[in-house]
Amino acid sequence: MPLVAAPAVFLACVLVLDALNRHELYHGAWAFLVLLVVAVAFLGPVALLAVAIAKGARTFREHRRSRGRFSATERAEIGRRDAAAHAWAKAQGLHRQLLAREVPPTLRVWDVVPYAGEEFFCDVPAGYARYYGTTVSYTQTSGFYYGRPSFVLTGLAVTAIANAAERSAAQAQAREQWRERCVSRLVVSNHRLLVQVHGRWLSFDYSAMTAVFPEPGGWALVCQFSSTEPLLLTGDHAPFAAVMTLYRTHGEQALRDHPGLEPLRPVHGPASPGSEVASDQRVR
Incomplete structure (x- = not known):
């Protein structure tokens, strides 16, 4: 419609100017009307053409998207959202498994010397920061x-x-503020959080924590210690780390009652554990 209206507006303005010219109306208010019609004759079609181009580009993009063809920026955004949704599902799965007293899937981390009986549950990138003056x-x-x-x-x-x-x-x-912000490598185990920062492994044992602030809704986890600076983990995998950290520091009841984990809980609440309890020694 804007593309069709552009020449129509120009033609209408030309006809109006022709009528004013025949009657020689160039004085007083008529002179202002002539200037206004001239401005509309040039600016109106330009504005309509700009609207037509913008609408056409949007329609073309929607057509490409309907056929599954996306730009590089759109593909990157879709990938980012899919990765976040996958990480969120893993955190919910861990929350559900721990409440059901099931053993979560484990993995091998060869470049870390494990504690006795230590098992690793994820090896992912995460935002890292420390709080100090x-x-x-x-x-x-x-x-x-x-x-x-x-x-x-x-x-x-x-x-x-x-x-x-x-x-x-x-x-x-x-x-005092959050410092050393960077993207690090995070490994979550049943004994500690391991963070590799600039090639150096830092170990944050659950037993050394004095306070835990899980914020899965904000994709963050804050841990405090008595002998070192507070730790901040952010990103897609922070909810997974928050669930395991809260479980190891506060126990199973915290998974049910802690308000910070409310976004991870199902609408009707987590399923109750069955009468048969699976062995979870690798978690404990």
């Missing part, structure tokens, strides 16, 4: 100003403002 040094500048009082006062004011800005920036950088 630090000491930041900064330089205070000074200057010698000679001349008119206005020049001296201006120089002193600029120096004071620059020093205050440097001090504020250093204080902001030194305060």
Whole structure:
């Protein structure tokens, strides 16, 4: 419709200008009307053509999508969503298996020396960060100003403002905050969380944790310790780590009652464990 309307608008404006020209109406308000018609004659079709191009491009994209043909950006977004949905399903499956007292699937991690009786349940990428403050040094500048009082006062004011800005920036950088943010390798076992950061393995034992904040709805897990800085894990696989960590630190009842795991629970609640209890020594 916009493509058809563009020449129609131009033709209508031409006819209006022709009628005004025959009657020689170029004075007062008629002059303003002439200018308005000229503007519409040029800008109207351009705007309609732009709308037609935008609608045509959207229709073409929808046609391609209906045939399963996507752009590189769309394919990447679809892949990202599928990966997140798959990781979420794995976290829900782990939650369900632990409540049913079933042993989750295990895997081998050859580049990690395991504890006695340790089993590994996932080896995935995850966002990593630590929470702490630090000491930041900064330089205070000074200057010698000679001349008119206005020049001296201006120089002193600029120096004071620059020093205050440097001090504020250093204080902001030194305060406690999440640091060392990077994408790491996460391994979840029945004894600990292992994170490989810049080629170095860091071990976070469940027994050393003093607080756990599972946030699967926000794709995050925060763990606190008595002897080291808090740990933040984020990304698609954080819910899986949150379920295992909460289970190993708080027990089975936490899987049922902890409000942080509410997004992972089925609508009608998890199935009750059967009368026959499977051996879960590898989890414990």
